[in-house]
Amino acid sequence: MRGASNAGGGGQPSTSAPARAQAAASAGAEEEGAAGDAGDGDGTPSAQPAKKQKRAPREFDFGRYRTRYVALELMYVGWAFQGFARQDNTDNTIEGVLFSALRKTKLVPEAAAKPISELAYSRCGRTDRGVSALGQVVALQLRSCARVDEPEAEVAQEFDYPRLINKALPTEVRILGWTPVPEDFNARFSCLYREYKYFIIQQRLPQPPQQLPDLPPAPDAAAAEQDAEAGTGAGAAGPGPGSSAAAGQQPQHSLDIAAMRAAAAHFIGEHDFRNFCKPDVATVRSFRRRILTFTVEPVTTSAAEAAHQVHVLTVRGTAFLWHQVRCMAAILLMVGRGQEPPDVVARLLDVAACPRKPQYSMAPEEPLLLYACGFPGLRFLRTHAAVEANLVDVASLLHRHLIGAALTAACHSRLAEDTRCGEAAGTSGIGGGAGAGAGGRGAGHIPLMRRQTEPSIEERFARRGLPWPPEPAPGGAAAAGEEDDGMGE
Numbered sequence: 001m002r003g004a005s006n007a008g009g010g011g012q013p014s015t016s017a018p019a020r021a022q023a024a025a026s027a028g029a030e031e032e033g034a035a036g037d038a039g040d041g042d043g044t045p046s047a048q049p050a051k052k053q054k055r056a057p058r059e060f061d062f063g064r065y066r067t068r069y070v071a072l073e074l075m076y077v078g079w080a081f082q083g084f085a086r087q088d089n090t091d092n093t094i095e096g097v098l099f100s101a102l103r104k105t106k107l108v109p110e111a112a113a114k115p116i117s118e119l120a121y122s123r124c125g126r127t128d129r130g131v132s133a134l135g136q137v138v139a140l141q142l143r144s145c146a147r148v149d150e151p152e153a154e155v156a157q158e159f160d161y162p163r164l165i166n167k168a169l170p171t172e173v174r175i176l177g178w179t180p181v182p183e184d185f186n187a188r189f190s191c192l193y194r195e196y197k198y199f200i201i202q203q204r205l206p207q208p209p210q211q212l213p214d215l216p217p218a219p220d221a222a223a224a225e226q227d228a229e230a231g232t233g234a235g236a237a238g239p240g241p242g243s244s245a246a247a248g249q250q251p252q253h254s255l256d257i258a259a260m261r262a263a264a265a266h267f268i269g270e271h272d273f274r275n276f277c278k279p280d281v282a283t284v285r286s287f288r289r290r291i292l293t294f295t296v297e298p299v300t301t302s303a304a305e306a307a308h309q310v311h312v313l314t315v316r317g318t319a320f321l322w323h324q325v326r327c328m329a330a331i332l333l334m335v336g337r338g339q340e341p342p343d344v345v346a347r348l349l350d351v352a353a354c355p356r357k358p359q360y361s362m363a364p365e366e367p368l369l370l371y372a373c374g375f376p377g378l379r380f381l382r383t384h385a386a387v388e389a390n391l392v393d394v395a396s397l398l399h400r401h402l403i404g405a406a407l408t409a410a411c412h413s414r415l416a417e418d419t420r421c422g423e424a425a426g427t428s429g430i431g432g433g434a435g436a437g438a439g440g441r442g443a444g445h446i447p448l449m450r451r452q453t454e455p456s457i458e459e460r461f462a463r464r465g466l467p468w469p470p471e472p473a474p475g476g477a478a479a480a481g482e483e484d485d486g487m488g489e
Contacts, residue, residue, distance in 0.1 A: 062109050066144040066152060069120060070161065071181045073380045074098070074136040075390075076173040077397060079366055083129040084136070086116075094173060095123075098138075101168035107142045107161075116140075122187040124373040125194060128323075133370035135195075139187045155180060155381065162386040171397065174390050177380030193292060193374040195316040198329045199299065199367040200336075202309040203254040255336035257296055257311065263335040264294040264313070266345035267328060274457050275348040275357040276328050277321035281460045284321065285470045291317045296332070308409075314371070329363035331448075339445040347449065356453035 076094050078084070086095035099116065102108045108119060124137040142161065146153040162175040169175070274287040299310040313329055331348070334340040348354055461468040 060106050062106075062113075062143060064147055066146045066148055066150070067141045068144040068152070068158065069139070069141050069181055069183060069185070070178050071137055071139045071185065071187065071375075071378065071380070072161065072165075072178050073176040074138065074173065075134050075176050075394075076132060076136070078127060078132040078172075079130055080172065081129065083131075084123070084125070084127045084133075094127075094136075097170055097173055098165075101165050102142070104168045105164050107159075107165070108140070122189075124187040124191050125370050127368075127370055128365060130365035131368045131370065135372035136370055137187045137191070137373045137375070139181055139185055160383050160386055162382065163389060166386075166389065166393070171393050174393060176390060177382045177386075179378060179380050181378070187373075190375055191373050192376060193316050193318055194320060194370065195314065195372040195374070196320070196325045197369045197371045198313040198315075198325060198363065199369070200255070200311050200313065200329070200333065202257065202298075202311050204307040204309075205252040205254060255311075255333070256338060257336065259338075259342050260313075260332045260336045261296045263332055263342035263345045264296055264315075266343070266349060267291045267294045267315070271349045272351045273321055273324055273349075274351055275354060276324055276331070278323040278327075278362075279357075279454075279457060279460060280322050281457065281464060281466065287321060287457065289317055289319055289321060289324070291315060323362055325368060326362040326365065327360075329368075330360060333363060334360075334445070334448070337445075340448060344448060354449075355456045355458075358448040358451040358453055360448060360451070 074094070078094065080092075081094055081097075082090050082092050084094040086093050086099065090096070091100065099108070099111075103110055108114065119140045121140040122138065125133065127133055127136070142159075144153055145157070145159050161178040165175045268291050270288055270290040272287050273289050277287070279287075293314070293316045295314045297312060297314070299312050301310055313332060315325060315328065331340070331345060335342050335344065348358075455463075458468050461470070
């Protein structure tokens with residue numbers, strides 16, 4: 001059973017597990033020591049003190065403690081990391097820094113003593129380089145505060161895993177909560193849904209110069225006086241070229257949000273998303289996925305400006321293909337710019353009429369957030385102290401980004417007002433930044449249906465000598481899901 005360690009026993013404990021919980025958290029440091037200064041037997045130092053001799057630190061004995069199978073909820077800003085999954089050529093991944101912190105806090109043994117494959121480890125999502133998460137979930141065995149010859153510790157008396165692990169993690173990675181889970185729990189296959197958010201910029205475009213209407217011929221003085229008395233004619237008080245009614249033109253924006261919402265509605269339901277992903281025929285057995293909801297809504301931020309409004313694409317699905325969210329976001333941005341009609345989504349989902357994916361670039365990775373992972377009956381535990389500490393750390397990150405936004409906004413405003421820029425100042429900033437509503441109807445856009453296409457799924461399988469449709473995976477639905485559902489975003 002995962003609840004207790006089967007390795008070696010320890011000595012008789014002198015105190016209860018709850019009383020030792022805090023001490024055991026720093027047990028690695030407690031088991032290291034150095035020899036004291038050499039001196040005479042009466043305590044006075046000798047004339048020539050000997051060199052300090054460092055004792056080799058004793059290896060931490062994990063066999064003295066029970067283990068507990070837990071799920072951890074993670075938040076991370078992934079811009080500076082090389083993705084979530086650990087890699088052989090770099091430690092700068094979320095899993096890399098997570099397991100480094102777990103070993104440093106003596107919650108898991110060193111890799112040589114117990115590899116990750118023996119910790120019953122699973123993850124809900126495997127996000128790509130630069131992608132962030134708020135509700136990422138992993139499950140694994142961690143050391144408990146209770147020893148092997150003691151009963152399993154009560155949940156309220158167990159280690160405060162978030163506070164303990166966060167002390168060894170970079171500020172951009174936080175453990176938000178933990179909970180014990182049953183032995184058959186799997187962070188990937190037990191997940192009911194994943195929800196992603198993709199942030200975009202709705203930018204207000206400069207107003208085109210107004211054209212004055214042609215004026216009628218000037219009436220004679222008598223007629224003008226009569227018209228003025230009757231409240232009609234050119235001399236009457238009414239809307240003119242300089243009035244608010246004439247100037248009440250609706251502001252133009254870089255994105256047509258209504259068109260994007262209409263296009264997003266086509267995604268809802270179960271479809272073959274081969275034209276909205278990076279095909280991975282080595283592991284994927286089916287390209288059908290179910291989208292539960294898809295919305296496009298404005299976001300309220302303290303740094304929002306009238307000219308630069310943040311919107312968010314929120315998509316919830318049971319599972320996702322590799323780069324599926326970023327591909328869907330890319331198509332919706334084309335629709336928003338007026339480069340493609342909203343029904344282009346329905347046309348690309350019709351794989352019988354469009355079996356080959358048109359060549360197009362994915363949306364950038366930085367605006368993508370794995371917002372939530374849904375599990376039945378899972379409730380993460382958060383102590384008040386852990387929540388307060390996380391709020392301080394996340395507020396520090398927020399302040400840094402808000403200052404960065406204010407700083408760059410000041411630069412943008414100053415450049416836009418620079419009279420030396422001439423007419424270009426009014427159109428500056430309509431660029432193609434991450435998640436921006438850049439481009440336009442005439443920005444050299446080639447319609448998707450007229451572009452070069454990639455090989456079809458059938459052709460990709462044939463090149464590998466694999467049958468299509470693929471044979472059912474041994475082990476049923478769980479094994480069929482072994483591909484990286486939603487893990488490659």
